Amino acid sequence: MDSFRSKIFPVTAILAGVVVLWYVFAVILNAPFQRDLDSRANETPGVVEFVGKTLAQPKPTLPAPHQVAVNFFENTFLRSVTSNRSLVYNAWVTLSSTLLGFAFGTALGIVIAVGIVHVATLDRSLMPWIIASQTIPILAVAPMIIVVLAAVGITGLIPKALISTYLSFFPVAVGMVKGLRSPELMHLDLMHTYNASRSQTFWKLRVPASVPFLFTSMKVAVAASLVGAIVGELPTGAVAGIGAKLLAGAYYSQTVDIWSALVAGSIVAALLVMVVGIAGRLVDRAMGGRPA
């Protein structure tokens, strides 16, 4: 009852509001084309019939929620997972490069953070470049990465994963710099009184202290990785993946397909963030964290 009141109810209320608004705008946005169709066919439908038609167009400007739901259901559950029209298949293609890129990105982010925390020169020289790297629009960089790597014979999963890496190393690097610097002065003094070496202070104090920061930044990074993988599929002319579905949908004005690919992408993102969150909680528990 408590969790219903505090969590489920507010979220559901917002969702219901969004769905209602969505229907309203679907009618408004699809109406001009429907009026056009009707006038050419010399039909004068009543209001109810007209609204019904705006919500059932094959290529609507804004598909109605139920159209997206049906399309999503068909392409997820009713197709063989090996079919390239299956959303499960396409999501898997995107997921595989997301995960690879996320792994690279996390590793790179940690390495950079360790460097920045331990080498003063790197702190001053590297940080501005890292921040600058994130101000460059990924859409502009992605095709170049793909083209350059293709020129040296690297194609397939790796170039897409590298775009994910480009987006995901940043939150991890920033979060880990903060995490590795999070030990209080008293804890650092304590290690000093033991005459602990730098590596002892690093492994016994800085690393464990940074773990909560790592998981928080990994949540951001995994979502960014997915964006990177989808963006990476756009200029590659990829035949499969959520990005490829979005692009194909745009080419052929299959708006319903675009929206259901979007839904698939969101679900994958939510699942990824959730998995990282659960992993974070398990690790926290294993490290003696106080149960919330």
Add this chain to the structure above:
Amino acid sequence: MTGNSPAVVSASKLDLTFQTNDGPVRALSNVDLTIGKGEFVSFIGPSGCGKTTLLRVIADLEKPTSGTISVNGMTPEQAREKRAYGYVFQAAALFPWRTIERNVALPLEIIGLSQAEQAERIKRTMELVNLSGFEKKYPWQLSGGMQQRASIARALAFDADLLLMDEPFGALDEIVRDHLNEQLLDLWGRTNKTICFVTHSIPEAVYLSTRIVVMSPRPGRVTDIIESTLPSKRPLDIRETPEFLAIAARVRDGLRAGHSYDD
């Protein structure tokens, strides 16, 4: 007491000036002090009198601006490298991701003792601070007093002869504090360690110490050093005896002479 035993800490003309944004602050000025083996010395004074700074200089956590100081006949840095002292901070400063016994093991891991040796030391020090049975608990599962006892166990674990304590009981309530004071005296009596103890409580200083160093602020300096005449066996109710009250009055006089009570 000081004359016939070798000096554990010996400071002369010690000066320490911090450069702050508001100009230089003289935290320590012309401090002369000798602490003999087995003494229990308290440093008392209002905040800003340099008592914590002095302790941190002994521990090589701060460097003096001028003057000389030796710990066990070495510079503080050499003493620290030889792990000559255990330090207890104002807060327990336990690592929250380690159980109590792993916290106590921390300095032992750093020194590089064998697992067997670590287990033996942990067992011994946990008994010494009456925490046996709580080895597997995490810090948040213990009360503040127990956490501070664990941090004392950690400071005792690597068997240094000198224990530096910086207001270790300052954050605890008076009942717990009394109890820990009693236990600390008992522990000191059994281990024969030299203890430097920073406090801002007059009863605590008088109850625990063989010598009380009274300090004053602006600049931080030693205004009086009082030898305790209390017997080494001290039950808690010794604090109501005239002898105890007389020493407490002397400490208060010392503080007043150093303008510690001025507005």
